[in-house]
Amino acid sequence: MKNVETAYQLLHSALKNVFQKNFQMEVSDSEIQIQKTRKEFEGDLTVVTFPWVKKLGKSPEAVGQEIGEGLQKEISSIERFNVVKGFLNLHFNDAFWGNQFQNVTHLDNFGLAPANSKPRVMVEYASPNTNKPLHLGHLRNIFLGYSVSEIFKANGHSVTKVQVINDRGIHICKSMIAWMESGLNETPESSGMKGDKLVGKYYVEYDKKFKGQVADLMASGLSKEDAEAQAPIALGAREMLLKWEDKDPETLALWSKMNGWVYDGFDVTYKTMGVDFDKLYYESDTYILGKDEVMKGLENGVFFKKEDGSIWIDLTGEGLDEKVVLRKDGTAMYITQDIGTAMLRFRDYPDASSLVYTVGNEQDYHFKVLFKILKKLGLEQAEKCFHLSYGMVELPEGKMKSREGTVVDADDIMAEMKQVAKEVAEEQGKLEGMSETEKDHLHHIIGMSALKYFLLRVDPKKNMLFDPKESIDFNGNTGPFIQYGYVRTQAILRKVEGELSELNYTGELHETERQLIKHLLDLPAAFDDATNTYNPSVLAAYTYDLVRDFNSFYQQCAILREPNNDLRVFRLALTKQVGEVVKKTMNVLGIEMPERM
Numbered sequence: 001m002k003n004v005e006t007a008y009q010l011l012h013s014a015l016k017n018v019f020q021k022n023f024q025m026e027v028s029d030s031e032i033q034i035q036k037t038r039k040e041f042e043g044d045l046t047v048v049t050f051p052w053v054k055k056l057g058k059s060p061e062a063v064g065q066e067i068g069e070g071l072q073k074e075i076s077s078i079e080r081f082n083v084v085k086g087f088l089n090l091h092f093n094d095a096f097w098g099n100q101f102q103n104v105t106h107l108d109n110f111g112l113a114p115a116n117s118k119p120r121v122m123v124e125y126a127s128p129n130t131n132k133p134l135h136l137g138h139l140r141n142i143f144l145g146y147s148v149s150e151i152f153k154a155n156g157h158s159v160t161k162v163q164v165i166n167d168r169g170i171h172i173c174k175s176m177i178a179w180m181e182s183g184l185n186e187t188p189e190s191s192g193m194k195g196d197k198l199v200g201k202y203y204v205e206y207d208k209k210f211k212g213q214v215a216d217l218m219a220s221g222l223s224k225e226d227a228e229a230q231a232p233i234a235l236g237a238r239e240m241l242l243k244w245e246d247k248d249p250e251t252l253a254l255w256s257k258m259n260g261w262v263y264d265g266f267d268v269t270y271k272t273m274g275v276d277f278d279k280l281y282y283e284s285d286t287y288i289l290g291k292d293e294v295m296k297g298l299e300n301g302v303f304f305k306k307e308d309g310s311i312w313i314d315l316t317g318e319g320l321d322e323k324v325v326l327r328k329d330g331t332a333m334y335i336t337q338d339i340g341t342a343m344l345r346f347r348d349y350p351d352a353s354s355l356v357y358t359v360g361n362e363q364d365y366h367f368k369v370l371f372k373i374l375k376k377l378g379l380e381q382a383e384k385c386f387h388l389s390y391g392m393v394e395l396p397e398g399k400m401k402s403r404e405g406t407v408v409d410a411d412d413i414m415a416e417m418k419q420v421a422k423e424v425a426e427e428q429g430k431l432e433g434m435s436e437t438e439k440d441h442l443h444h445i446i447g448m449s450a451l452k453y454f455l456l457r458v459d460p461k462k463n464m465l466f467d468p469k470e471s472i473d474f475n476g477n478t479g480p481f482i483q484y485g486y487v488r489t490q491a492i493l494r495k496v497e498g499e500l501s502e503l504n505y506t507g508e509l510h511e512t513e514r515q516l517i518k519h520l521l522d523l524p525a526a527f528d529d530a531t532n533t534y535n536p537s538v539l540a541a542y543t544y545d546l547v548r549d550f551n552s553f554y555q556q557c558a559i560l561r562e563p564n565n566d567l568r569v570f571r572l573a574l575t576k577q578v579g580e581v582v583k584k585t586m587n588v589l590g591i592e593m594p595e596r597m
Helices: 005-021 050-056 060-074 094-104 137-156 170-182 193-221 224-230 233-243 249-273 283-299 332-346 362-378 382-386 410-428 436-456 479-494 511-521 523-533 536-558 565-588
Strands: 033-034 045-048 078-084 087-092 116-124 157-165 279-282 312-313 323-328 352-360 385-390
Touching: 005 033, 005 045, 005 060, 033 116, 045 060, 045 352, 050 060, 060 078, 060 087, 060 523, 094 511, 094 565, 116 137, 137 157, 137 385, 137 410, 137 436, 137 523, 137 565, 157 283, 157 332, 170 193, 170 233, 170 249, 193 224, 193 233, 193 249, 193 332, 224 233, 224 385, 233 249, 249 410, 279 283, 279 332, 279 511, 283 312, 312 362, 323 362, 332 362, 352 362, 352 382, 362 382, 362 385, 382 385, 410 436, 436 479, 436 536, 479 536, 479 565, 511 536, 511 565, 523 536, 523 565, 536 565
Parallel strands: 116 157, 116 352, 157 279, 352 385
Antiparallel strands: 033 045, 045 087, 078 087, 312 323
């Protein structure tokens, strides 16, 4: 932490001194391993001594004993130590932890890096198709990408949040052809439907009509493959795509109109989610740049053309396969667009140190290929691209399928979470004196807290099952549980507004106070871990454990009724810091903190 030597830093320096004095040896930074002492052992911090056992030619116990004695001479606040095999467990006295806490309360940002002190990071998330509304799977993507952006920002990075809107291609044409063939001329106004839902309705209609036509053709004697290729509605969609790429005015007009409906719908959904973007990219723009890059690569020998006219890259020498980058009819693919988008982004933000793609793990192979292609095309920043791969979200009923209309709509699930929060709040009956507007806002932020926290508390790499009822349990590992803990800190502080003064307490600490201080001091390490691993669940776990520690402290230590004024002020300062840290960590998860519940 800035201007404060933490226990880790203190131990690090002291260990180097001990080895110089006791063993006449230099130790490298990489050899020094310091970690929190495991709960089953006594101690605060543990030094791993295994790396030096062979060098010193002594048993792990003897090495630990000698280093422990040496550290006690270097650091007077080490009260005692114990050795368990190759682990040296150190116990610091109360004065040390009290001073550590009092020092960091004077720091801006509680020891995190100053704003914009680290390189720019671009984070892509959301990136929807304009042929359907956002669903539960999008929620995990969006909350994950937004949170990773906020974690990087809180830890000192300049951050640019971006998305590419997949607004062209065969899947978009499917909704368009189904809308045209319906002859109903439905609009969001005439149908009373949100724009993205109306377009999504026709995407489902396309699939139904397509399956019916395929069945009819197969009944007439065609194979399934031939039937799918010759289904009239599929031929119509492919013809529409070619017209779109040829800039046919009528096709472009319909495309622009239907996409406009979807954008209006998305804006409403994003506002409810509480997320934003700094820069939007559109596939309809970037695919052209991608095609240009492919043609340049073809000239330079990066790609090759097959007899049918399609353009490919051979990555078999890289442990991958051959990959088509442009169809035989000259139309672009996802990979074409992604090449163009990456090039454009690094042109727009040449100072970006990395580009993070928040995309589900079913696209792992796609991004391996993309990054290899970008490198071969000479993009200097190709090494700086990272795929933030995450597992799928499923429901008890099973996997969702957009084209069959079996997805859980994002708007619907957010509305459901708000309704559940309202029912829970009414059962508890603690909202007397609040206006209906205030109650409505509270129900929204509790419902969104439950939803966001539940989706973010799981390691992104893992698949997960979403359970709305479990997510809003006020006694479990949930967002509302943490919100309630925060509200408790604010209720205490409101009673002493203006009474907090300079900290002067130097006496003994209750075990719950020691635990709370150590937990607060771990904040920078938690942020570093979450940043380095692109993993908001690290901060979710940190915050949940911090609130549990605070609850133990609250139950076992008098705060407002403490007769010793210095101790009372100290405990109020602890309460204030817990509230500030919980608010900070939950805010980077995209979760708002209420003042009352």
